[in-house]
Amino acid sequence: MELDCGFDFEDCFPSMIARLGAEGFIGELCNGFRLLMDVNKGLITFESLKVSTYLLGLEVRDDELLCMLMEGDLDGDGALNEMEFCILMFRLSPCLMGMQGMDPVHNVMM
Numbered sequence: 001m002e003l004d005c006g007f008d009f010e011d012c013f014p015s016m017i018a019r020l021g022a023e024g025f026i027g028e029l030c031n032g033f034r035l036l037m038d039v040n041k042g043l044i045t046f047e048s049l050k051v052s053t054y055l056l057g058l059e060v061r062d063d064e065l066l067c068m069l070m071e072g073d074l075d076g077d078g079a080l081n082e083m084e085f086c087i088l089m090f091r092l093s094p095c096l097m098g099m100q101g102m103d104p105v106h107n108v109m110m
Helices: 013-036 046-055 062-072 082-091 094-098
Strands: none
Touching: 013 046, 013 082, 013 094, 046 062, 062 082
8 A cells, every 4th residue: 555645844943943942842842742642652643643633623634644653653563652753853854854963053063
């Protein structure tokens, strides 16, 4: 089965880091994780992601939700823990990936 994982994405992460600092930005990523996770499992599951997208008024197909989970699931358990979620968010940020080795707050090489 081929999955269509095409999404429009505006990369606001660099400006968020500039405003919040690195620690503040990571805190916001963790807040985002908690909004999407299953509170009983402490993981983002297919079911929790489906409920969250519905509550946010987003129309996302089941295969797109599965694609999101598969993209970030590093340990193969079918769900995302907080570390997998944060890694995925960094990997999906073209600007942050292009700034490897740079201080994103000051936009200079470290």
